[in-house]
Each structure stands twice: as structure tokens, then as C-alpha cells.
Amino acid sequence: MPVVHYAAREITCKIVYYGPGRSGKTSNLQYIHRRAPADRRGEMMSLATHGDRTLFFDFLPLDLGTISGFTTRFQLYTVPGQVYYRSTRRLVLQGADGVVFVADSQRRQREENVESYRDLHEALAEQGTDPRDLPLVLQYNKQDLPADLICPPAELDQLLNFRNVPSFPAEALGGRGVFETLRRVSELVLRRLAAPAPAVATGR
Numbered sequence: 001m002p003v004v005h006y007a008a009r010e011i012t013c014k015i016v017y018y019g020p021g022r023s024g025k026t027s028n029l030q031y032i033h034r035r036a037p038a039d040r041r042g043e044m045m046s047l048a049t050h051g052d053r054t055l056f057f058d059f060l061p062l063d064l065g066t067i068s069g070f071t072t073r074f075q076l077y078t079v080p081g082q083v084y085y086r087s088t089r090r091l092v093l094q095g096a097d098g099v100v101f102v103a104d105s106q107r108r109q110r111e112e113n114v115e116s117y118r119d120l121h122e123a124l125a126e127q128g129t130d131p132r133d134l135p136l137v138l139q140y141n142k143q144d145l146p147a148d149l150i151c152p153p154a155e156l157d158q159l160l161n162f163r164n165v166p167s168f169p170a171e172a173l174g175g176r177g178v179f180e181t182l183r184r185v186s187e188l189v190l191r192r193l194a195a196p197a198p199a200v201a202t203g204r
């Protein structure tokens with residue numbers, strides 16, 4: 001649920017990049033961080049283990065202008081995708097206002113994608129979130145790899161997108177699809193915010 005801070009006239013929304021290990025979640029955040037204007041982004045923090053895998057989270061507050069006089073701030077997180085970081089993923093997912101599921105388009109990662117998408121739904125169920133109520137978009141990353149190694153977007157839609165949510169082909173390293181994905185999930189989050197649903201208020 002978005003946190004509304006009335007005194008500071010600020011709304012903070014949390015977006016979590018979910019997906020299997022090494023699908024490109026951190027690369028998305030790095031690209032956004034590189035391209036976001038310096039006065040609109042905060043520090044990116046990440047904890048890495050050996051071999052550049054995210055252990056805990058990346059964090060990027062990003063202001064996207066104002067709505068009705070409130071500054072909207074987005075906090076972007078990535079989860080560690082490896083199977084054994086299950087509890088960390090649940091912790092990071094807590095309170096998410098929107099989720100980007102980053103799938104790895106490589107054929108050999110088909111099962112990992114399915115498994116991770118299932119894990120996302122399990123995690124949502126555990127925290128009592130109805131996935132139909134949650135702004136969710138899919139991103140099919142690594143579409144720059146040779147055609148014989150990857151699944152085309154239509155095939156990934158067949159494999160994963162039974163909810164029929166927005167999906168985007170992407171190349172997170174080069175940036176293709178990265179802002180399109182972020183923009184879409186942000187829109188969904190803000191649209192939901194505009195709908196009459198209770199928000200948590202802090203401050204006065």
C-alpha cells in the first residue's frame with residue numbers, strides 16, 4: 001500500500017523487480033539509475049556476494065513529478081533470485097505496490113522462469129495479496145541474444161502470461177524496454193492509487 005506523508009506532501013510507492021537469478025533485475029535498476037536525472041534519484045545500494053549476485057536489495061527513490069500537489073516517489077527494489085534466498089525475497093516483497101517480473105528469455109531458462117513466477121504467486125498468497133489486485137507487468141529480457149537461444153515474446157506470453165498483464169521485450173544492458181516497463185508499472189500503481197482504496201497515512 002502506498003505510504004502517504006501529508007506533512008511532506010509526498011507519496012511513496014514501492015516497486016519490486018522479481019524473477020529468477022541472473023535474469024537482469026539489477027541491470028534494469030542500474031540502467032534506470034544511470035539515465036535518471038541526478039536530482040531525481042537517490043543512492044543505489046546493493047549488497048553483493050561473489051560473482052555479482054544481489055544478496056539483498058538495490059534501492060532507488062525516483063521522483064516522477066507531482067499528483068495533486070503530492071510528490072510521488074518510487075522506491076525500486078530487486079530481490080535475489082536464487083532459490084536459497086527465499087526468505088529474503090519475501091521480506092523484500094512485503095508492502096510492494098507493484099511488481100515487475102523480469103524473465104530471462106533464454107530457452108534454457110524456461111523452467112527457472114516458470115518456477116520463479118510460481119514462487120512469486122506463492123509469496124503473494126502468503127502475505128495475503130490477491131495477485132489480481134496487484135499492479136504487475138512482465139519483462140522478457142535478453143532479447144538481444146541470438147534468436148536460436150531465446151524464446152520470442154509471444155512464446156513467453158504463452159509460457160507465463162496467463163494473467164494477461166502488460167509484457168515488454170527488453171535488453172536491460174542496452175536499455176531497450178527498461179523505461180517502458182517502469183513507466184507502465186508506475187502508471188498501474190498510480191491509477192490504483194487514484195481509485196478509492198485506503199492508504200496508510202503517516203505524519204500530519
Ligand SMILES: Nc1nc2c(ncn2[C@@H]2O[C@H](COP(=O)(O)OP(=O)(O)O)[C@@H](O)[C@H]2O)c(=O)[nH]1
Nearest residue numbers: 021022023024025026027141142170171172173
Ligand atoms: N545479453 C544480455 N545480458 C544481460 C541482459 N541483462 C542482463 N544481462 C547479463 O545477465 C547477467 C545477470 O544480470 P543481473 O542484472 O545481475 O541479473 P539479476 O540476478 O536478475 O539481478 C549479467 O552478466 C548481465 O550483464 C540483457 O538484456 N542482455
Ligand SMILES: [Mg+2]
Nearest residue numbers: 025026053054
Ligand atoms: Mg541482482
